[in-house]
Amino acid sequence: MSDSINKQTQGGKTALQMNSVFLCNYNSGQPATNPTWPGGQPAANPTWPGGQPAANPTWPGGQPATNPTWPGGNPSQPAAPQNSLVVPYKQTLPQGIYDKLLITIAGTIKPNAKMITLDFLAGNDLAFHFNPRFNEDGKKVIVRNSCVSTKWGKEERELQQFPFVQGQPFEMKILCTNNEFKVAINNSHLLEFKHRFTNLRAINVLHIYNDLTLSNVQMQTLS
Numbered sequence: 001m002s003d004s005i006n007k008q009t010q011g012g013k014t015a016l017q018m019n020s021v022f023l024c025n026y027n028s029g030q031p032a033t034n035p036t037w038p039g040g041q042p043a044a045n046p047t048w049p050g051g052q053p054a055a056n057p058t059w060p061g062g063q064p065a066t067n068p069t070w071p072g073g074n075p076s077q078p079a080a081p082q083n084s085l086v087v088p089y090k091q092t093l094p095q096g097i098y099d100k101l102l103i104t105i106a107g108t109i110k111p112n113a114k115m116i117t118l119d120f121l122a123g124n125d126l127a128f129h130f131n132p133r134f135n136e137d138g139k140k141v142i143v144r145n146s147c148v149s150t151k152w153g154k155e156e157r158e159l160q161q162f163p164f165v166q167g168q169p170f171e172m173k174i175l176c177t178n179n180e181f182k183v184a185i186n187n188s189h190l191l192e193f194k195h196r197f198t199n200l201r202a203i204n205v206l207h208i209y210n211d212l213t214l215s216n217v218q219m220q221t222l223s
Contacts (some may be wrong), residue, residue, distance in 0.1 A: 083216065088209035091217055096201035097127075100222040101176040105208065106215045111167040113211030118172075120181075121205040125149065127197035128181055132164050146196040153196055163190060175222075176200075 097120065109116065113134055120128040126147035133141050140162040146153045163185040164170060175182040178200075181193045197203065208214060 085214040085217065087212060087214055088207065089214055089217065091206040091208075091219075093204045093206060093219075097176045097203040098200060098221075099176065099178045102220050102222055103174040103176070103206065104216070104218040104220075105172040105174070106169070106217075108169045108213050108215075109164050109166050110211040110213065113166050115210050116164070116212045117208070117210045119205075119207040120203050121207060122197055122199065122202040125197055127195070127203045128193055130183065130193075132162070134164070134166060142191070144191070144193050148197055156193065159191060161190070163188065 105118075115131060115133045118128075118130040119126055126145075129143070129145045129147065131143040131145075133143065141157055142159055142162065144156040171186055173184040175184075178195075180195060183190045183193070206217070208217070
């Protein structure tokens, strides 16, 4: 006598019976493309802060063990610095700005700070003006701009966050590329500023001033 196999489908599930004996249930629909990833497919590079590309793996969100720039892990707020540099602070950049130059700045915002300012200079030209303001008409804003041939460019102000806190320490990373400056604060990507002054090697001074104290300014070239 031959075996009789019956298949019945109800509510998206299919039941198999052989000679009136129940065998199993299974879902008749197709599985998700990547069922193990919550909510569907992952982002192209889920470890990069703000969805930035992985071209520079030492940038926040993808730091290898060979570049332990965050001792003891990745803190959301760095420890208070112990050393002190004179502010206003000027740092000469002998080779100018170039691809994969990483500048790390550690310091503390003063308790009653109104603003802090960081400028990249090329002679009398201002290639990148980075100016967090703690109270501009009751709002916190980070103004970015340039001033070339005595003419200010268009201000960039739009941001989703303001990571600086009065009276609190911070660590800023500025990654220079051939196209832009990338800025991260406390191990979180913040913004990019496209180069308006294109003679990068002529940008040879970093100037930091206003309402902050500094403990360290470090330059390194990523491999």
